[in-house]
Each structure stands twice: as structure tokens, then as C-alpha cells.
Amino acid sequence: MTNQQFPEQLDAALKRTMQAQPADPAAVDRVLARLGGPLPRQKIPLWRLPAVLLDWQFAPAWPRVAALAACAVLGFYVGIAGLDRRFDHLDGRFTAAANADLGSIVFEPETLTGARP
């Protein structure tokens, strides 16, 4: 190969050696089989979040939304009917003690200097 021939022959050799050859069908099958399993979660860009939140066609999530709404309704009726009042009275004594302590802590003279607040 002379100096003048070299560039053309190198180009021709590169075209022959680098040309795309048909992929091994077994390798293609292996890759496709590995991609056939459960797919990871997609990354949703932040600019699409409002659209996702406003999309009411999210069928897979509607049972969860229904459960949340049921809990909210139940909580509302428990509050209205006063079913939670008796639990409030159970800890009444502790509340009174806590209130007394709070006053002594706030108005007691400072231990070292004797200064009053």
C-alpha cells in the first residue's frame, strides 16, 4: 500500500469492517425478554405535575380516592355527633395540672439572680 493509495484503501477497509451486520437473533431475544418484565416507574417532569393532578381519568387510583373521601365523611359525622367528647374528659386532670405548672414556670423568680419576669 503506497502513501497515495492509503487514504482510499483505509476508507474502503473501514466501510467493510464497520458496516452494520445483522444482529444475532438470540441476543435480540435475550434483550427483549429482559425488557419484558415489570418496568420501572417513569420519571414525570415537574412541569407536568399540575396536569397529572388535574387529570380525573386516573382509573387505577380511584379506589384510594374513594377510601379517602369515605374517611373524611366518617370523621365529619363523628365530630358532629360528639362521639369524641368522652375521650376529651378522660385527660381533664392532666390538663389542669399542666396549666398550673405552666404558670409557676413562667412567673417563678430566676434561681441565681432572683430576678422576676
Added chain:
Amino acid sequence: MDDSDEALMARVARGDEAAYRNLSRRHVPAMLGLARRILGNAADAEDAVQEAMLRVWTHAPRWQPLAAFRTWLTRIVVNLCLDRKRRAPWVELEAAGEIVDPAPDAAEQAEQSERDRLVAKATAELPARQRAAIVLTYGDGMSNAQVAEILDTTVSAVETLLVRAKQNLRRALDSTGEEDG
């Protein structure tokens, strides 16, 4: 139904797995060939293409049709191959051996086969980006502008890569000839 790459990608972006499988069947064979020519190793090529296709799935909602899907996918595969080449040493191209080409003269054919083998061997030892530029230009017949887009660089940088690659090939082939002679 429109089954162009871009239409399928729009469905993939909405989480359509069937569209994704369709897209994979369409592009995995060519991407395997490309990865194998850059990496010189079939097992690594399979891993790189699998990873690239998974990235297509996870990043699909962010994809915008500014460039052709094929160009975007090729860029992902090439970048993953370059990452792998940075981590691992070169492995010689497995199929660099005998390349049969119809030639009238048996002696000339033998000489051409030997030249191709040496060129393939020397190409396998090129730096990763130079090799990627050679594969995309000579293997896939891409223009310098397309290669520049895939390698995320300028056209003049691609031209420099190709010139340096050829200089390195010439040096390698000259030294091989001296060893043989």
C-alpha cells in the same frame, strides 16, 4: 393508527407498555449492532442496549420531539457505550477475523482480508470517542452533523476526531507492518 417512532413515543410517555414493546422490537436489533461495534463485546452490548431501552421508558415523559427518536436513542446507546469503555479495558472485536468480499483475484482477496483484519484490530484500540465517530460515520453512514448531534459536540470537533482516528490507525498499521516485515 400512526405507528411512527414519534407517535409510539407519545404513547410511551403516557405509560403505554404495548407501544414501548413495539418500539423495542423495532430498534433493539440495530442498537445491538451499533453497541457491539463500539464495545467489541456482545455481552456488554446487550447490557448497554437493555439499559438504554430502560432509560427510554423512564425518561419518556420528559422526551420532546425536537430531534428524531432514532437520533435520541442512538445518543443514549453511544453515551452508555462510552461510559462502559471508560470503566473497562478494550476487548478486541470478536468478528474482526475473516471478512469475505467478492474479488476476482484470490491473492488480492487474501490481501484485502488481511488488511481488513488489521484495520479492525487497530480500530478496536482507538480511544472511545474516536472509535464511536468511526463506527457512526463508516458503519451507519451518518453525516458529520448527525455524528456531532449524537456525540453532543460540534461538526469541526467530529472532523478532528476522524482525522485523529485515521492518524492513529495509520500509525498502528505502520507499526504492524514493521513488526511483520
